Amino acid sequence: xxxxxxxxxxxxxxxxxxxxxxxxxxxxxxxxxxxxxxxxxxxxxxxxxxxxxxxxxxxxxxxxxxxxxxxxxxxxxxxxxxxxxxxxxxxxxxxxxxxxxxxxxxxxxxxxxxxxxxxxxxxxxxxxxxxxxxxxxxxxxxxxxxxxxxxxxxxxxxxxxxxxxxxxxxxxxxxxxxxxxxxxxxxxxxxxxxxxxxxxxxxxxxxxxxxxx
Amino acid sequence: xxxxxxxxxxxxxxxxxxxxxxxxxxxxxxxxxxxxxxxxxxxxxxxxxxxxxxxxxxxxxxxxxxxxxxxxxxxxxxxxxxxxxxxxxxxxxxxxxxxxxxxxxxxxxxxxxxxxxxxxxxxxxxxxxxxxxxxxxxxxxxxxxxxxxxxxxxxxxxxxxxxxxxxxxxxxxxxxxxxxxxxxxxxxxxxxxxxxxxxxxxxxxxxxx
Numbered sequence: 001x002x003x004x005x006x007x008x009x010x011x012x013x014x015x016x017x018x019x020x021x022x023x024x025x026x027x028x029x030x031x032x033x034x035x036x037x038x039x040x041x042x043x044x045x046x047x048x049x050x051x052x053x054x055x056x057x058x059x060x061x062x063x064x065x066x067x068x069x070x071x072x073x074x075x076x077x078x079x080x081x082x083x084x085x086x087x088x089x090x091x092x093x094x095x096x097x098x099x100x101x102x103x104x105x106x107x108x109x110x111x112x113x114x115x116x117x118x119x120x121x122x123x124x125x126x127x128x129x130x131x132x133x134x135x136x137x138x139x140x141x142x143x144x145x146x147x148x149x150x151x152x153x154x155x156x157x158x159x160x161x162x163x164x165x166x167x168x169x170x171x172x173x174x175x176x177x178x179x180x181x182x183x184x185x186x187x188x189x190x191x192x193x194x195x196x197x198x199x200x201x202x203x204x205x206x207x208x209x210x211x212x213x
Numbered sequence: 214x215x216x217x218x219x220x221x222x223x224x225x226x227x228x229x230x231x232x233x234x235x236x237x238x239x240x241x242x243x244x245x246x247x248x249x250x251x252x253x254x255x256x257x258x259x260x261x262x263x264x265x266x267x268x269x270x271x272x273x274x275x276x277x278x279x280x281x282x283x284x285x286x287x288x289x290x291x292x293x294x295x296x297x298x299x300x301x302x303x304x305x306x307x308x309x310x311x312x313x314x315x316x317x318x319x320x321x322x323x324x325x326x327x328x329x330x331x332x333x334x335x336x337x338x339x340x341x342x343x344x345x346x347x348x349x350x351x352x353x354x355x356x357x358x359x360x361x362x363x364x365x366x367x368x369x370x371x372x373x374x375x376x377x378x379x380x381x382x383x384x385x386x387x388x389x390x391x392x393x394x395x396x397x398x399x400x401x402x403x404x405x406x407x408x409x410x411x412x413x414x415x416x417x418x419x420x421x422x
Contacts, residue, residue, distance in 0.1 A: 028315075041313065043306045085401065086394040090306070092341050093390040096317035096383065099341060174342050209224065209343035210259040211324020 030108050034116035037094055042117060051146045058160060069157030076159070080166020088171040091117065099175070099212065103200050104128075106177065107135050110168070110198075119143055127197075134199035136184065142194050150188050159183040165196060176204040214377055216418045217333065217349045219385065220247070223402045224343030226255030230405040234418050237351060238332065254325075254347060258337065262323035270323075278319045285311055286380040287417035305391035305413075312387040319379060327375050329353070336378035338386070346382040346389075350374075381421065388413045 028036075058076070065071045095113055100106040107125045115121050121143065127136035144161045159165075165181040172179045178201040185191035217237050221230035228251035233240045242250070288311055304312060319326075321339040328335040331353060338346045352374065392410040393399055399407065 036315075041308050043308050089340070089342060089344075089386070089394045090390040093383065093387040094307075094313070096313070098318045098320070207224075207343075209320075209339055209341070211262045211321050211339055212341075213322055 030112040031116075031122075033095060033097070034113040034122075037113070037117050038120055041094060047143055048146075051143060054144050054163070055148060058158075062154070062158075067153060069154060073157070073159050073162045076162035077166040077169070080163035080168075081170040082166075083163070084167040084170020084172075085174050086170075087118070087167060088174040091171065092175075103133050103135065106172075107137075107198075111137060114171070123196075127195075129199075134197065137196045137198065139194040139196065142187075145186075145188055145194075148188060155189050158189075159186060160188050161186070161194070168196070168198060172198075173204075176207045178202050178204055214374060214381075215351045215422055216381075217351050218347075219414060219418065220251060220254075220345075220347040220349075221385075221389070221405065222251045222255055222345040222347065225402070226252045227402065228252075229403065230410075232411065232414060234415070235351075254335075254337070255345070258325045258339070258345070261325040265323050276322075278322055279316050280319055280376055280379045281316045282314055283377055283380045284314070286377055287384055287421045289416075289420050305388070306395075307387060307391070312384045317383065327371070327378075329371070334374065336375060336382065338379055338382035340386060344386075344389075346385050348378055348382060350378070381417070384417060385414060388417070 057079075058072070061072045061075055062069075065075065091114055094117060097109060097113065100109055111123050111125050115123055115137075121139065121141055123137035123139045125135055126138055127134075129135070142161055144164070148160060150158060150160060154160075162183060165183060169179060169181045172181075180197075180199045180201060182197055184195040184197045185193055187194045215235070217235055218231065218233050220228060223229050228248050231244070231247045231251075303309075319338075320341050321337065324339055325337055327337070334350045334352055336348045336350065340346075388410060389405075392407055392413060393405050396407050396410075399405065
């Protein structure tokens with residue numbers, strides 16, 4: 001516990017609502033937990049290799065699906081989903097974080113721990129719905145889309161980083177949160193922001209493992 | 214703590230991994246027996262969470278489920294590493310020397326965590342996704358083993374053993390998340406056939422001896 005506990009001055013004071021002190025394992029803040037795991041417990045790979053590999057996948061899909069961007073989006077989502085349902089185990093094994101009591105907490109775990117541990121970014125959490133069940137993640141430095149410029153025909157249809165939505169959907173489903181995850185806007189398409197919307201449909205109460213509470 | 218057997222049970226009670234590490238009672242059972250044991254553990258686990266007395270349930274929010282971090286459980290000792298001239302042990306996508314190094318909160322709050330008999334002790338670690346990691350240990354927390362202040366020692370050692378087991382099983386979970394979940398040819402909820410995973414688990418069990 002030598003690490004200083006930095007207070008989470010959440011996006012526009014959101015963290016103060018509901019969840020109280022946003023603490024991770026050992027009473028540290030989620031941010032400190034995420035930073036520590038990223039720094040000391042995770043092997044890194046070359047970011048450019050990663051970006052280029054993803055680019056190769058997307059461009060190959062464009063070829064395979066004859067530039068039918070709706071299908072490509074679905075395919076990327078499906079690929080992400082299959083990653084997410086497996087990646088969640090890695091995340092839980094690494095962090096051992098307790099179950100989130102509400103979506104506010106979930107959003108913080110996603111932004112400060114999950115994105116941090118796997119991609120070394122912390123998307124901003126904004127645009128809360130009134131009932132606090134839907135929010136947006138604003139990604140400033142999307143590592144998937146470094147070096148990328150969409151061709152004219154793809155600007156309208158393709159969600160280039162749609163794999164992220166799939167990953168989130170799959171991972172959340174495995175911890176019994178049935179959510180809709182979709183891109184709202186993407187800098188690659190000429191928008192101001194890269195924004196992913198996450199909306200909780202319901203908590204799959206029947207599927208919560210027995211023994212948790 | 215000598216581990217006889219490791220079982221992994223998926224969220225629907227199916228046995229997806231089982232390995233015996235010594236010629237003991239467990240190795241006399243066939244694979245069908247283990248399937249039955251797995252689903253029995255799965256249901257007894259659920260029943261255990263139901264039989265918690267009401268009085269305990271009401272005060273349960275005061276229970277501390279934190280498991281302290283016990284350094285290097287199941288890891289190769291540094292002396293051994295130096296002997297082999299191999300200072301860094303490969304831990305997959307985890308950066309050494311240990312898989313984690315902070316205390317953590319158990320997800321298993323009302324389910325079965327430990328079962329002690331005269332022959333063996335069983336430890337269960339359940340993850341948030343419903344996966345169960347089960348370790349059968351030949352160590353017996355027997356009542357014959359009375360010291361000067363017998364009862365106190367017994368609970369203490371039982372507690373320590375269960376903490377070691379939780380630390381160990383979380384590490385098995387780490388290995389599982391690396392070598393099973395990231396195996397592209399593994400299909401979810403199906404038996405684990407990965408040899409690398411097998412090797413890693415074996416190493417960790419041997420280090421524990």
